[in-house]
Amino acid sequence: MDYNQIYWVDFINIGFLGIMFFVLLYALGVYVYERKVIYFYYSLYIFVLGIYLFSRSEFIYNNITIEIEEYFPRINFFISDTFQYIAHFAALQFGILFLNAKKDYPIFFRAAYYVRIFFLLAILLSILNISTFNNQVFNDWLSYIERTVATIATIYMQIVILVQAKNKLVVFYMVGSILFLVGAVVSVFALDVIYMRIGTLIEILLFSLGLAYRSNLMQKERNIFKERMISEIQEKEELLNRYNEDLKRQVIERSEALINEQQLFEREKQKVLKLSLEKEIDRVKMTALRSQMKPHFLFNALNAIRALIIKNDSHQAYDYLTDFSRLVRYILESSENEYVSLDEELKMLKIYVRIEQMRADDSFEYSVDVDDSIDKREVSIPPLILQPFLENAIVHGVDNSKENQLISVNISLESESLIRFEVQDNGKGRNNDDNENKFAELGKKKSMAVDLTQKRLNLLDSNQARLEIKDLYLENGASAGTKVVLYLPLIINGKKIKSNINR
Template sequence: MDINQMYWVDLINIGFLGIMFFVLLYALGVYAYEKKAIYFYYSLYIFVLGIYLFSRSDFIYNNITSEIEAYFPRINFYISDTFQYIAHFAALQFGMLFLNAKKDYPIFYRAAYYVRIFFLVSIILSILNITTVNNEFFNDWLSYIERTIATIATIYMQIVILAQAKNKLVIFYMVGSILFLVGAVVSVFALDVIYMRIGTLLEILLFSLGLAYRSSLIQKERNIFKERMISEIQEKEELLNRYNEDLKRQVLERSEALINEQQLFEKEKQKVLKLSLEKEIDRVKMTALRSQMKPHFLFNALNAIRALIIKNDAHQAYDYLTDFSRLVRYILESSENEYVNLREELKMLKIYVRIERMRADNSFEYIVEVDDAVNINEVSIPPLILQPFLENAIVHGVDNSKQDQLISLNISLASNSLIRFEVQDNGKGRNKEDNENKFAELGKKKSMAVDLTQKRLNLLDSNQAKLEIKDLYLENGASAGTKVILYLPLIIDGKKIESNYN
């Protein structure tokens, strides 16, 4: 390579190449750091387009490309045809990601989907032809078809984007594309590729500025969303604290009232009042137990939302918070009820499990099977009586190292006055060696929610309510999960169905 033989145009071309090389290094560095596809396609576009444009310089061809052709005779065909198709494909991929076309410009996205397939087919056909027969007529025909479709598609998609402009990103994309197109047209009429190089550099610089502006918009949206989420969580926590204080005050006032009544009527109606007071105290205890379960569950959900925010998963945290709000509303509405409709309880459980699945990256499935003999519109059960068993199956039963993790809820009639609930998981089971059981009455590490539920069962006005836990095993003796069976008295339309046997 003789520097003295270089013309000023060649020096300018090499200077342009240096600028493009600098931008390419920057884009590759950002891609290596953030691992986002938009920077990969941007780097690919700069790389192939830079090689395509600057290989057309006589100085570069005589001193570089011609020497490469001695080892790869068809390299110039790849650069002039295949690289051009790759540049079109990379530019289209970049534009789709840059404008968030799938969400903001669906028409552009659908059109770009089919054009992208055409570009890929063109790349494959070009490589096959050059590598095998290298038919120049086929190369010229494919180049004409590809450029024609690329031009028509570009004009159409530019019109679609301009008509549906959503933000200032469109300005960077439109102006950059227009500058490139102007440079290409002027190069054709002036028979000088330097104008196309200038248009390309201007386009790349505008795209780089657009990427910086896009990053600032994304960061600003994340900060705003994060602040709003934190503010809403703080409001929820304050509401929850006030709710708990009100519950404690109500329980205290109710207990004091019962004590006063006992003192006033103790002499006249001692036997009758004693029985009445015992039932009332049981009811107050049941209310107190429910009031303890609600904060336990709600604080667990709040901690899960915090975890998602810390992970910067704003969209999933927003979905999580929406479901959490529905659960809070259900709990507030059913807090004073001794029994709730089974259909409504199943809806609440479905939302709760959806929250837990989001937190666990959807690592397990949840199914509900209800026997035809059970009319969920008529049957009533105590509120939040099933949630602790699902919670334990999720927290202690799901094994993230295994595939096809499943939690099932089966509802059926055990008799004409008894309803049966089965919660089963196919997870890791209970550890026999350290006796670390999942349930309060069987293990050393007690579950607060299940312990409270057992106490609620003991306080139910029925000798039929009971709880069973079974360990499941495979034929080889390995653990196959745990099954919890809960029996409750059958209550239809608010009336308990009496048993016909002792």
């Protein structure tokens, strides 16, 4: 190697290579650390373009490339032709990811799809030709067509993104691409590759700045989304707390009013008013109880949402929060009503079970079967009458150590004026020794769900309303789960009936 032949232009080329080398190391480092494919294509683009431009130096060719050609005679053809096609392909892939073209620039994305196929075909044809016959005429023909398509496609796609510009990323991409194109064109006419090197260097620097700006934009978007999700959770917590406080206050005020009323009329209608007041107090208490789902479920759900946000699982957190909001809204609205439609109640139960399934990593399945003779929109039932039994089945019945865990709800007509509800699971059963909380308490001791439901049944003024709990067993005597059967008077649009319904 004759160092006396090094001119100032060669020093510029070496400096150019040094800058591209450091940018390449940075891009590769980011790709290895973050595993973002955009940095892979950026690194590939810098690498092949740097090798191509560096090899165009006369000093490099005379002192390095010629020596390599002794072992790989066609290496110069690969660098001058194939590497250019690879650079064009990598640059286009980078542009698609950089601009988020699939979402923000669909026209650009569709055009890029066909251009990428052309680039890949050009790379394959170039490698096959150079590796076999090395037909110079074919090489020149392929190079001319590839550059023409690349130039036309670049101009067209630049116009498309300029017309549909969504943010400042377009500025970095367009200015960098245009300066590179100008440098390449000037190099062709001036017969000096240094102009292309200058255009390339400016383009790479602009792309690097654009990547930094893009990362900053994405981080801001993530921060805004986190803040919005946290704010919504806080609002839901505040709403829940306010509702509980208002509910307690209403219960106290209503109870005090009833007591005062009882004292005013005690002498004249003591016996009648006593019964009436006791019933009214029970009704108010039932309203309070049925509208307050177990606090640990509500706060566990909020904690689960918060955990998903901390994990950056924003999509599942958003779905979870949406279901939770709908469930809370239903509880707030239905607590003021004596009856709701069966259709609304089943929708609420579906949301409630979906939340529990998300918390339990889908360890159980849920099914609902309603007899075709029942019009779900016309039939009315007390709100949240089935939820306690579903919760007991999920919390105490589901056996996470077993597969195919199922909780089913079956609804049918028992008679012309009686409707039957079955809540069944195939889990641990009430007599399982490992069931510490003992869903078995439903039949053996007073359970809060049973006691609460029984009081609500008493308020229906129906001798037919009743509750049954059955243990299920396999043929070998092993527990096969629990079945809760609830009988309610048939109510159409909030009114009890004693006649046949349309079948």
